[in-house]
Amino acid sequence: MDALGDATRRAILERLLEGPSPVGRLAEGLPVSRPAVSQHLRVLKEAGLVSDRQLGTRRLYAVDPDGVRAVREYWESFWSQALARFQSAADATPTKSGTAGDKEAHHDGGS
């Protein structure tokens, strides 16, 4: 899912899993500017992962419940993509010891 394709957006979303937060607090500790965080929040909001509400003078951002489900799906996809690459690299690795070197039954649908 594109809304989570960016590492900064992932970081923002993971922070919001801890509870609602204003933009300023989200921007603390992230290697991007506050306007950049606002822009990422807009993308996340459009994707239905994040919602916002006005609280006095501050605007609070929070994870949308349906979006949380998407987070889990996101991480499953993240790892299956990374492990698919691991599998491709393994296929390209010549085996030296030969104890399990034959190339059969090496796929279980992990990609």
Add this chain to the structure above:
Amino acid sequence: MTEAVDSGLVVRSSVTVALPRREAFRLFTERVATWWPLESHSVFGDEATGLQLEPHVGGRFYETTDDGRTSEWGAVTEWQPDERLALTWYPGQSPEHATQLSISFHEVSGGTRLDLVHTGWDARGADAPKIAKNYQVGWEIVLGRYIAAA
């Protein structure tokens, strides 16, 4: 509602490769930079050029760029060569926001199966009393799916 914060959320992924267990472990650790999809799975994106996993408990897992920047993704908490490693996991975050990764290698017919388990999401609920209602609802939905799938 602190029970709901103890998420029980477990993300799992497995893959089987046609390598002996020792080779599979080495590919995953020593040569992680040769296969990890840095362009899509990194903090610096296109600028990320290197990835290092220090092979001991306390070792860091970090990416680097050509102009000398580094971003730490986690630290090794368990190191059993050829069998298992565990890491804290916080790419793009500070260490106190870490979740937990456990990666084990199992001999199977034709090679090695790698099981990855990503847990520890409850650590993110350390501020439980401050957590808002919609967050709890969110976790209930996640838990509901988890239990349904179990």
